[in-house]
Amino acid sequence: MALELPENVVISKLDALASWCRKNSLWPMPFATACCGIELMATGASKHDLARFGAEVFRFSPRQCDLMIVAGRVVMKMLPVLQRIWSQMHEPKWCISMGACASTGGVFDTYSVVQGIDRFLPVDMYVPGCPPRPEQLIQSIIDLQDKIQREGTISGREFTTAARQQPKRALVEVAAASQLDSARNPVF
Numbered sequence: 161m162a163l164e165l166p167e168n169v170v171i172s173k174l175d176a177l178a179s180w181c182r183k184n185s186l187w188p189m190p191f192a193t194a195c196c197g198i199e200l201m202a203t204g205a206s207k208h209d210l211a212r213f214g215a216e217v218f219r220f221s222p223r224q225c226d227l228m229i230v231a232g233r234v235v236m237k238m239l240p241v242l243q244r245i246w247s248q249m250h251e252p253k254w255c256i257s258m259g260a261c262a263s264t265g266g267v268f269d270t271y272s273v274v275q276g277i278d279r280f281l282p283v284d285m286y287v288p289g290c291p292p293r294p295e296q297l298i299q300s301i302i303d304l305q306d307k308i309q310r311e312g313t314i315s316g317r318e319f320t321t322a323a324r325q326q327p328k329r330a331l332v333e334v335a336a337a338s339q340l341d342s343a344r345n346p347v348f
């Protein structure tokens with residue numbers, strides 16, 4: 161027998177409800193080191209109205225944030241600072257890599273620049289461009305919201321040791337590329 165519910169009653173799963181709340185109240189932690197930071201600031205301006213997506217409250221204390229946005233190149237000397245701030249942010253937390261430099265090192269193919277922050281941090285979204293436009297960053301926030309809703313946060317699967325020990329995407333690609341290279345140029 162079908163159960164008749166009053167019009168003002170909604171049934172949902174607790175996980176879906178928590179994810180819905182979390183995705184609509186992201187608190188960004190800006191880690192802007194270079195020119196991409198200017199576009200990050202523009203994204204927070206009134207013209208783009210980040211408040212539409214519940215992510216307009218930038219905070220400069222990691223303990224008040226759950227979304228790290230790395231905008232610009234990260235040099236090796238700065239890396240421990242980035243890792244310290246990331247570890248001070250509470251779970252669940254997410255990371256957006258904004259721009260070519262943060263994602264791959266960009267044009268700075270040198271020993272002193274980190275060639276992709278995903279070698280050291282779990283990155284959820286990559287924003288291509290040099291620099292990306294604010295619209296691209298907003299799109300990545302929307303995509304991240306979809307991901308949060310899809311994957312949920314209450315069960316905490318993403319924080320298990322097994323999930324965290326999975327190889328980072330960039331390292332997998334590097335390994336695949338070197339395998340391809342050795343297949344093309346075998347050493348006898």
Ligand code: SF4
Nearest residue numbers: 195196259261290291
């Ligand atoms: S991706 Fe381009 S705009 Fe962004 S920090 Fe690097 S050089 Fe600057």
